[in-house]
Amino acid sequence: MKVGLFIPCYIEQCYPQVGLAMIDVLQSLGVEPVIPEKQTCCGQPMFNTGCVTETEKLAIKFYGDFKDYDYIVAPSGSCVHMVRHGYNQFFRSNPDFIRMQAATYEFCEFIHDVLNVRSIAGTFPHKVGFHKSCHGLRGLRLEPASERNLVEPSKAQSLVEQLIGIEIVTLERSDECCGFGGTFSVFEKELSIFMGQDRLRDHQQAGAEIITGYDTSCLMHMEGILKSNNLDLKTMHVAEILSEAIS
Amino acid sequence: MSSHAKEAAAFLADEERAHWHDQALWFVRQKRDTASKNVPAWEELRETAHQIKMHTLSRLPEYLEAFETKASEKGVHVHYAKTAQDHNETILKILNSHNVKRVVKSKSMLTEECGLNHFIEKKGIEIIDTDLGERIVQLLEEPPSHIVLPAIHRKKEEVGELFHKHLHTEKGASDPTYLTQAARKHLRERFLAGEAGITGVNFAVAETGGITIVTNEGNADLGNSLPPLHIASMGFDKIIPRAKDLAVFISLLARSATGQPITTYTSHLAGPRPGQEMHIIIVDNGRSEILQKEKFRKTLCCIRCGACLNTCPVYRRTGGYSYKFVIPGPLGTVLAPHKDLKKHKSLPYACTLCESCSDVCPVKVDLHQQIIEWRAEIDKQGQLGLIKKAAMWGTTYLFKHPKLYRTLGKLGRIFLRAMPARLLNAIPIWGKNRDLPEMPAKSFSALHKKKLKQGGNYGK
Numbered sequence: 001m002k003v004g005l006f007i008p009c010y011i012e013q014c015y016p017q018v019g020l021a022m023i024d025v026l027q028s029l030g031v032e033p034v035i036p037e038k039q040t041c042c043g044q045p046m047f048n049t050g051c052v053t054e055t056e057k058l059a060i061k062f063y064g065d066f067k068d069y070d071y072i073v074a075p076s077g078s079c080v081h082m083v084r085h086g087y088n089q090f091f092r093s094n095p096d097f098i099r100m101q102a103a104t105y106e107f108c109e110f111i112h113d114v115l116n117v118r119s120i121a122g123t124f125p126h127k128v129g130f131h132k133s134c135h136g137l138r139g140l141r142l143e144p145a146s147e148r149n150l151v152e153p154s155k156a157q158s159l160v161e162q163l164i165g166i167e168i169v170t171l172e173r174s175d176e177c178c179g180f181g182g183t184f185s186v187f188e189k190e191l192s193i194f195m196g197q198d199r200l201r202d203h204q205q206a207g208a209e210i211i212t213g214y215d216t217s218c219l220m221h222m223e224g225i226l227k228s229n230n231l232d233l234k235t236m237h238v239a240e241i242l243s244e245a246i247s
Numbered sequence: 248m249s250s251h252a253k254e255a256a257a258f259l260a261d262e263e264r265a266h267w268h269d270q271a272l273w274f275v276r277q278k279r280d281t282a283s284k285n286v287p288a289w290e291e292l293r294e295t296a297h298q299i300k301m302h303t304l305s306r307l308p309e310y311l312e313a314f315e316t317k318a319s320e321k322g323v324h325v326h327y328a329k330t331a332q333d334h335n336e337t338i339l340k341i342l343n344s345h346n347v348k349r350v351v352k353s354k355s356m357l358t359e360e361c362g363l364n365h366f367i368e369k370k371g372i373e374i375i376d377t378d379l380g381e382r383i384v385q386l387l388e389e390p391p392s393h394i395v396l397p398a399i400h401r402k403k404e405e406v407g408e409l410f411h412k413h414l415h416t417e418k419g420a421s422d423p424t425y426l427t428q429a430a431r432k433h434l435r436e437r438f439l440a441g442e443a444g445i446t447g448v449n450f451a452v453a454e455t456g457g458i459t460i461v462t463n464e465g466n467a468d469l470g471n472s473l474p475p476l477h478i479a480s481m482g483f484d485k486i487i488p489r490a491k492d493l494a495v496f497i498s499l500l501a502r503s504a505t506g507q508p509i510t511t512y513t514s515h516l517a518g519p520r521p522g523q524e525m526h527i528i529i530v531d532n533g534r535s536e537i538l539q540k541e542k543f544r545k546t547l548c549c550i551r552c553g554a555c556l557n558t559c560p561v562y563r564r565t566g567g568y569s570y571k572f573v574i575p576g577p578l579g580t581v582l583a584p585h586k587d588l589k590k591h592k593s594l595p596y597a598c599t600l601c602e603s604c605s606d607v608c609p610v611k612v613d614l615h616q617q618i619i620e621w622r623a624e625i626d627k628q629g630q631l632g633l634i635k636k637a638a639m640w641g642t643t644y645l646f647k648h649p650k651l652y653r654t655l656g657k658l659g660r661i662f663l664r665a666m667p668a669r670l671l672n673a674i675p676i677w678g679k680n681r682d683l684p685e686m687p688a689k690s691f692s693a694l695h696k697k698k699l700k701q702g703g704n705y706g707k
Contacts, residue, residue: 007691009646013656014684016691020698035695040646046639048600050622050631054643061647134601146280147558147606149289173273177560181599183635187249188561188597189678190256194265195560195599196681224681228672 003033004069006104008079008216009041015216021243022075022107028246029115033073039065044082048182052089059087063097071114072104075239077136077215078182080106085139106140107239108156108214118158122245125165129208130157131199131222132175133215142214146175156214160238163245169206176202180221196225203233211235249593254569255561269563271399276557278506279607285508286498296495297611300548303453303486304538310453310486311529317456321518324526331361334530338363338445338478339370341526345476347372347442353460353467354378355447356394356551357480357530360573363445374445375437377466379430386413392567394574395504395553400566434466444470448481448527449550450496454489457517458527461500461510468514477519478526483534484547496550499609503552533585542620546581548610555604555614561597570594577604581617584624592630595621653692660686 003026007019026033043058062083066072074080083104091097111117136142136156144152154161161168179185179195200222203211211233213219219235226233236244248256259265283289303310315325328334334357342350350367352358352374364385367374376385380397384390386409391397398406407421416429446467450459458479460467471477487496493515501507519525537543556562556576567575572583572591580598583591595618604614625631631639645652663671663686672682689697 009652010684012691013660014686016687016689016694019691020694023695035692037692038649040649040652041642043643043646046643048619048622049635049639050595050619050624050626051636051639051643052623052626054639057643058646134599134603138602138606145603145606147603149284149286177599177601177603179560179599181601184596184599185677187635188252188255189675189681190259191252191561191564192599193678193681194259194262194564198266198269198564220684221681224677224683227682228680 001031002068002070003031004066004072005033005035006039006042006066006072006074006079006083007035008074008076010220011075011216014220015237018075018216018237018239021237021239022073024243025107025111025120025239025246026073028120029111029117031115034069036065036069042079042082042086044079044086045182047082047086055086056090059090062087063091063100066104067096067100070103071110072100073107073110074104075107075214075216075237077106077133077140077142078217080104080109081135081139106136106142106214108159109140109142111159112153112155119162120159120242120246122242123164124160124241124245127167127169127207127209128160128241129169129171129203129206129211130160131178131203131211131213131215131218132157133213133218134175134177136214137175143175156238160212160241160245163241166245169203169208171202171206173202178218178222180218182217185221192221193225196222197229200226200231200233204231208233210241212238212241214238249596250571251565251569251593251597254571255565255597258565258569265564267402268400268566272557272563275396275505276554276607279503279554279557280506282502282506282508286502292495292499293609293611296499296550296609297545297548299487299492299495300610301545303488304484304544304547307483307486307538310488311483313453314451314456314486315529317454318518318527319456321456322525323456323518324524326526326528328528328530328532331530331532334361334480334528334532335363335366337528338480339367341476341478342367342372342443345443345524347476349437349440350374350443350445351377351438351441351470351474352445353447353462353470354381354397355445355480356391356574357447357482358445359391360532361480361530363480375434375441377434377438377464377470378462379427379464382430382434383409390568390573392575393553393556394551394578395556400568438469438473441470441474443476443478444472444474445478445480446471448479448485449500450487450493451481451485451527452488452490452493453486455517457490457515459493459497460514460516461497461512462514463505463507463511465512468512471514471516472520472523475522476524476526478528479516480528480530482530482532484549500550500552503554503607503609537585543581543585543617545612546578546617548612549578550610552609554607554609555612558603558607560599560601560603565597570597577614577618578612581614581621584621588621588625588628589630592625595625653690656690660688660690664688
């Protein structure tokens with residue numbers, strides 16, 4: 001099984017520890033991932049701005065960088081949502097492009113759906129709030145969404161939930177948006193921060209020490225707010241928790 | 248700052264009110280969740296409703312004709328109106344032919360869309376909104392801020408003050424029951440004096456020629472049965488094929504809108520009562536253009552329940568007026584650009600793409616997908632703005648050149664690390680109250696290579 005890691009731009013530049021933690025966990029599960037050197041960004045910022053031509057250029061590049069892998073795994077729900085669904089308007093005549101899209105998995109989803117692993121042995125004695133980032137939640141269905149009346153599996157929270165000593169706190173709003181929204185966080189700054197503050201308050205009142213999730217971008221936004229306001233909370237990607245729990 | 252961002256910032260400046268507004272609507276969303284989860288076949292109902300609507304839209308002329316024939320047989324006068332202006336003039340003509348001076352109107356977003364009140368009032372005819380929320384905003388001389396809960400942005404104390412001024416309730420009284428009783432008394436007088444009733448339509452059944460109107464206050468029933476003249480306005484998207492399809496839509500509507508299993512009144516009208524004259528006006532006003540645009544067609548499935556507004560984390564915190572369009576929230580966001588893309592171009596960006604609207608929608612309108620489509624349309628029509636366009640062009644160039652990307656990333660990290668954090672965060676690049684991420688010394692690639700060299704088996 002040839003697994004290529006897709007390291008989103010903000011993880012490459014700002015959160016390298018998330019990528020390294022993901023490798024730790026995958027190796028513990030017997031997967032030896034490869035990191036394609038020429039990879040950059042999937043084009044999500046362009047796509048979400050409406051720049052289709054620019055997105056297409058990066059979709060071609062992404063295909064070139066990853067087409068030779070059986071699976072492509074990324075520690076980000078929104079980037080995977082981009083590749084799997086955002087690219088849908090391009091290259092429908094190329095079956096290999098479609099195969100590549102379908103072979104792209106979010107980290108927890110890969111563990112659940114491909115490796116078929118339901119629990120990882122480890123200890124993490126902390127109170128944790130789980131942030132269900134929207135693109136992973138509703139775009140990839142990593143978790144059951146609160147709007148729907150369906151029995152759906154939890155592919156991400158369940159992975160950390162069964163660690164020894166961990167307590168997942170109960171939030172008042174189980175899957176409300178944190179207000180990051182990519183360029184939204186820049187062009188609707190006040191609202192973006194207001195929404196982030198609301199989310200943090202929910203985690204705080206629930207007694208969380210750590211906020212985790214499968215999308216570092218949302219965590220980065222919430223981390224920025226909690227640091228600026230000196231809140232006694234920290235953020236960790238799911239991969240970081242799992243990596244620490246198994247070490 | 249874009250138009251919506253500016254309005255949003257102004258709304259958020261009153262933090263306490265913004266939180267109150269968010270909570271009030273979240274409460275409705277929670278009631279909706281509970282109600283929908285009491286229906287085991289909820290998701291199947293949504294899909295069925297979607298299919299019925301899409302089918303109807305695919306054979307619209309047939310169903311409209313059938314409806315017209317059946318309704319005419321029942322003694323209803325059926326009119327078609329291409330534009331808002333046509334709609335308003337048709338109504339005026341009917342009112343004038345009966346020499347009507349006082350109209351009672353029940354809730355209808357279509358008449359809001361057409362600006363009917365203003366038009367009628369200018370002609371010297373009194374038009375009273377009889378839905379409590381609508382009456383509140385009418386007295387305030389404000390448009391509705393929500394399509395189902397028109398006065399949701401006003402607190403009960405503000406309503407108390409308003410009623411004291413207009414309905415002479417006690418000063419300082421804000422008890423909802425007391426205020427509602429006062430409104431009821433005031434409206435009863437208007438109902439009895441009304442010479443014509445105007446209502447909206449929730450569903451129009453092609454098979455029977457009947458219409459269905461749902462309300463919680465019974466005001467539409469008084470409005471359509473007391474006066475000798477009843478005029479019902481509907482967009483052509485209100486057509487459904489069969490009477491039994493109502494079972495699907497009625498099951499979804501109130502649960503999605505307010506979390507009630509059913510509204511207090513669900514009235515099925517099969518023609519005028521004896522001695523009454525009844526008119527139905529079927530309005531296009533841009534709907535046929537939407538029908539022609541495949542990417543946006545599903546909007547016409549909408550049953551105006553307002554669930555997408557209640558769930559929208561942006562709408563909840565910025566209020567209806569921040570959208571500057573007759574319909575706010577996700578629905579308004581996808582409808583407004585059809586009317587004027589340039590004017591409403593900030594709306595598709597007033598969205599985090601959380602996709603909750605699409606999941607909550609009882610008829611599966613692909614709202615978030617359409618918001619993305621509008622963004623693409625904005626760029627295509629050169630409306631993105633120079634800064635955004637240049638930023639996207641520049642970053643695309645960077646991402647196409649991996650070496651440049653890594654070099655610039657490195658330089659960026661060195662620069663940001665050299666800057667004192669306090670200074671950096673004093674410049675609100677990413678807004679006040681939000682720090683930029685602390686930059687690591689090395690990138691993922693560099694750290695990974697180092698680990699490989701140290702003999703770790705990282706990524707063979």
